[in-house]
Amino acid sequence: METVLQYFSINPVFYIFATLAVIFALMMVTSENPVYSAIFLVLTFFCLSVIYLTLEAEFVAVIQVLVYTGAIMVLFVFVIMLLNLGRDAQLTEYAGPMKYLSILLGFAILIQIGLATKVTFSIGAKGAYPIERVNEMGNTEAIARELFSQYLYPFEIASILLLLGMIGAIVISKKRPD
Amino acid sequence: MNTMLSAILGVLILFGVIALQGLILVYMERKVSAWMQSRLGPNRVGPWGLLQTAADIVKLLLKENIRNERSDRVIFFLAPILAFVAPFAAFVTVPFAATIGFRDLDMGAFYVFALGSSVVFAVIWAGYGSNNRYALIGAMRSAAQMISYEVPLVTAVLGVFLVAGTLSLREIVQLQSQGLWYVAVQPLGFVLFLVAATAESNRAPFDLPEAESELVAGFHTEYSGMKFAFFYLGEYAEMLVSSCVLVVLFLGGWLIPFANNANVPTWLHLLSFVSKVYLIIFLMMWFRWTFPRLRVDHLMAFGWKVLMPLALVNLLATGLIVYWLKS
Amino acid sequence: MVPLPHYLIFTAILFTLGVIGVLTRRNAIIIFMSIELMLNSVNLTMVTFARFLDSMDGQVAVFLVMTVAAAEVAVGLALIVAIYRKKDTINVDEMHIMQG
Numbered sequence: 001m002e003t004v005l006q007y008f009s010i011n012p013v014f015y016i017f018a019t020l021a022v023i024f025a026l027m028m029v030t031s032e033n034p035v036y037s038a039i040f041l042v043l044t045f046f047c048l049s050v051i052y053l054t055l056e057a058e059f060v061a062v063i064q065v066l067v068y069t070g071a072i073m074v075l076f077v078f079v080i081m082l083l084n085l086g087r088d089a090q091l092t093e094y095a096g097p098m099k100y101l102s103i104l105l106g107f108a109i110l111i112q113i114g115l116a117t118k119v120t121f122s123i124g125a126k127g128a129y130p131i132e133r134v135n136e137m138g139n140t141e142a143i144a145r146e147l148f149s150q151y152l153y154p155f156e157i158a159s160i161l162l163l164l165g166m167i168g169a170i171v172i173s174k175k176r177p178d
Numbered sequence: 179m180n181t182m183l184s185a186i187l188g189v190l191i192l193f194g195v196i197a198l199q200g201l202i203l204v205y206m207e208r209k210v211s212a213w214m215q216s217r218l219g220p221n222r223v224g225p226w227g228l229l230q231t232a233a234d235i236v237k238l239l240l241k242e243n244i245r246n247e248r249s250d251r252v253i254f255f256l257a258p259i260l261a262f263v264a265p266f267a268a269f270v271t272v273p274f275a276a277t278i279g280f281r282d283l284d285m286g287a288f289y290v291f292a293l294g295s296s297v298v299f300a301v302i303w304a305g306y307g308s309n310n311r312y313a314l315i316g317a318m319r320s321a322a323q324m325i326s327y328e329v330p331l332v333t334a335v336l337g338v339f340l341v342a343g344t345l346s347l348r349e350i351v352q353l354q355s356q357g358l359w360y361v362a363v364q365p366l367g368f369v370l371f372l373v374a375a376t377a378e379s380n381r382a383p384f385d386l387p388e389a390e391s392e393l394v395a396g397f398h399t400e401y402s403g404m405k406f407a408f409f410y411l412g413e414y415a416e417m418l419v420s421s422c423v424l425v426v427l428f429l430g431g432w433l434i435p436f437a438n439n440a441n442v443p444t445w446l447h448l449l450s451f452v453s454k455v456y457l458i459i460f461l462m463m464w465f466r467w468t469f470p471r472l473r474v475d476h477l478m479a480f481g482w483k484v485l486m487p488l489a490l491v492n493l494l495a496t497g498l499i500v501y502w503l504k505s
Numbered sequence: 506m507v508p509l510p511h512y513l514i515f516t517a518i519l520f521t522l523g524v525i526g527v528l529t530r531r532n533a534i535i536i537f538m539s540i541e542l543m544l545n546s547v548n549l550t551m552v553t554f555a556r557f558l559d560s561m562d563g564q565v566a567v568f569l570v571m572t573v574a575a576a577e578v579a580v581g582l583a584l585i586v587a588i589y590r591k592k593d594t595i596n597v598d599e600m601h602i603m604q605g
Contacts, residue, residue, distance in 0.1 A: 014507045018515045025519055025542055029526035034534045035306055039253065041538050042299060044519075048545055051515075054507065055556040060548075060567050062288045067571050070295025070328065072541065072578045077302050078321040079582045080534060081314065083589050102528030106521045113517035127560025134561075138284045140345055146561040147568065158572040165576025173583040175590075 014054045021047035034080045042073050056131055058139045188280055192269055196415055203414045204231045206456075207463055214467040241403035246309055249400065253307030258405040261300035261412035268293040268419045273348040275432040275447040286347040287339070290423050291332055294378060297416060298324040301380075301397045304409070308400035316396030319474060323384065326481035327377040333489035334370035337496035338363075338427050347423075351431035359430040366492045368428045370485055372461070375420035377481070379413065381462055383469035384477065421458035429454050512553040519546035533585050533595040537578075544574050 021044050028040035045068045052061035134142045147155055205220070205228065212219030220227030245254060271286035273279040283289050298320060305317020338360050342350045354360060361368045377384035385396075398409045425431060432447035472480065519542060526539025548567045555563025589595050 022518055025522045029522050029539060034532060037535050037538055048549060052552060055552050057552045057564055058284055060552055060564050062285050062292050063571060065292035066288060066295060067575060070292060072575060074298055074321055074325055075578055075582055079586060081318050099529045103525055106525035109524055110517055110521040127558050129561045130559040140285050142561050143564050146565045151565050154569055158569050161576050162572055165579045169579040169583040173586045
């Protein structure tokens, strides 16, 4: 099976899209208007999808677009428009001086994670799916083999969770007769 | 660098072909609608009115590009581009004939659906960016409709994937060459997919986002000139993509019925593919001029209470039968 | 191949941006989106490790995380709609009826 990944394994692709993703994520966090936030988050997700391709995880890349941008973000935008949150009265926020403390805290977390990556941790045992084998059998099949054998119960539980989420959403957002 | 060059060349050819198809489809839509309403349709510009759409394109190019003063400049600009680019990119994985096609992706079918589901953002951005009540209502309807019909659309084709055991569009066609076409194996899936795909490309009777008689022109009320043309072209590109996927998944792609497909020249395969796609598009146009537009609540009820249970039943039955046959 | 630490630093930055979003913003929808961003950065970490360790477990985990995220968004947005109907705002600072 031919792969598109030859294009994506080239180094610059990762750096370009990583930079873009960080910029879009920053814009998402700082935009006043939730509609803009949603747009920038969609763009971030697209960039992440390309980065999944650099890791040769085709299935996750496609599912990322299908689930996150196609379903979750549409839901977000729908709610924003339903509640008309783009209007000016909704945009005022009073975060106060705690805001700066939170930003500092955020950077503390970043430094902590950064330090953790500097430590030369011993890499564990290699798994059963080297990239040559995955490319030969296809990424989708490799995931499916794992998902429906070793992870069958988590998969079933996830499907029950989805059903519960669906019921919960309907019950919560239903208009009750007062 | 050679692969890069051929990729760019391929994109240019694809763009040319789709733009041409757009021209043909607009002409076809007019002629078909005229035929169904006992009119003549375009017949002044060129022989049989063939140049009418070309003249329209020139008109659209020369038109002034109007933008609402209080519209959102960036979003307003991006929406028509996305509306065209997303369905356009979906063609990358469609196999046109045994040896013609850009890339055969491992999960080609999901790739097409993923791009199809991002088209809704073009409509939403257009509606929000225009700063117009009608456009916004159209956008909201579109968002609700897309979420509701995406689910039965994908669930309906899961049956095909179960039978085929692959997500690659080319392999699905090759599997169909060895036995029955999947329209015979999955008749319910075919009907569900056809209905849901019509809804996904915002065609009548599911054209609520742009319902002319209620919302002026829906989400593209404020668009004019070339930007409007992009929306128009995007809609036809989306229609083409859905028909191509439908033909590939259910109607045997490039295969010619009742013939030995092993030693048939490629151009005949291509002809077979194109004629099947046009047959499906004709069917969609037929829908448009036959059925009246649905009401919003009927649309939702139809999606969730009719299509969705049927798709689930289809999936369950297919799964059971496949399991029974294999064990 | 891009070295492993670069991926990790990238996901760390995304995660931090998500944290800052949750901590500084008061708009419930944007807080929610920041949480989605954090989930995504963790997803990317898992896929990265899966790739570098020749394993599929990470990608399967991402699949499950996406399922949970979808359910979470459905319920969370329903909650936001319900709160908005009651209080006409989605500013999290004004959601304090549970306080004594």
